[in-house]
Amino acid sequence: MTRLEMPPGAPKPHGSPGPRDGPEPDLRSGPHRPPGPHDGPYSDAPAGPHGSRDPELAAILPGITGPTGQFRHRQHINLAFYAVRRYGMPDAVGKICTWIRQIAAYERAPQKFHNTVSRAWVEVVAYHVAADPDCADFEAFARRNPALLDKRLLSRHYRSSTLAAEPARRGWVAPDLLPFGWSAHDVTAD
Numbered sequence: 001m002t003r004l005e006m007p008p009g010a011p012k013p014h015g016s017p018g019p020r021d022g023p024e025p026d027l028r029s030g031p032h033r034p035p036g037p038h039d040g041p042y043s044d045a046p047a048g049p050h051g052s053r054d055p056e057l058a059a060i061l062p063g064i065t066g067p068t069g070q071f072r073h074r075q076h077i078n079l080a081f082y083a084v085r086r087y088g089m090p091d092a093v094g095k096i097c098t099w100i101r102q103i104a105a106y107e108r109a110p111q112k113f114h115n116t117v118s119r120a121w122v123e124v125v126a127y128h129v130a131a132d133p134d135c136a137d138f139e140a141f142a143r144r145n146p147a148l149l150d151k152r153l154l155s156r157h158y159r160s161s162t163l164a165a166e167p168a169r170r171g172w173v174a175p176d177l178l179p180f181g182w183s184a185h186d187v188t189a190d
Contacts, residue, residue, distance in 0.1 A: 057099050071103055073151040078138050080125040085136065089126045096122050116168040120154055120175075127182050 064078045065071055079099060083092035097118050104113045128145045135141045147153055154163070157175035167173055 054099065054102060057102060061103075071107075074142070074149055076100070076121060077125060077142070077148050080122045081129065081138050081141055084122065084126045084129045089123070092126060093119050093122045114163070114169050115171050116158075116163060116173045117154065119172055120157070120180075123180060123182075124148065124153070127180070 060079075060082060061071075064075050064082070080092065080096055083095045083099075086092075087095055097113075097115065100118050101110070101113045104110050125148065128141070128148065129135075132141070132144060135144065142149060157178045157180065158168075158173075159176055162168055162173060162176045165173075
């Protein structure tokens with residue numbers, strides 16, 4: 001899939017592609033884990049203990065993860081691209097943090113959520129979206145910005161010890177090696 005879909009009836013960002021053809025893949029059970037009692041954001045089951053289901057996330061995630069249900073760095077960037085285009089900054093930060101927490105809970109790994117990393121990636125994606133606002137296709141965006149697909153990019157801005165520390169996991173910590181190349185007033189949230 002090369003295009004991001006909006007949930008049915010949702011307004012589309014300017015220049016966004018139309019719906020894709022074909023059925024949506026079903027992520028409720030897949031090779032990465034058997035279905036269970038906490039099938040959170042992807043199923044009709046009751047919400048798990050880590051948060052409620054989000055119908056928007058459930059609608060867009062199959063198009064981002066594809067039939068394998070993988071959610072790795074590229075899919076994180078794709079989700080951030082969607083959120084930034086749909087909500088803009090700083091609202092995209094809140095959406096992404098909520099969604100990544102839900103995905104981590106679904107994967108039974110809530111400890112994987114990292115506030116600073118999530119927010120930093122949204123800011124980096126937002127900077128590039130602002131530089132190319134007419135690009136509505138994620139695959140084209142990724143081709144134009146290949147550095148975003150390198151999950152080590154944040155290591156230019158943060159010491160590994162800073163990101164490993166609990167304050168960065170729980171809240172926002174500004175870059176301690178190299179500041180981001182934009183004004184904090186341009187894209188960041190408090």
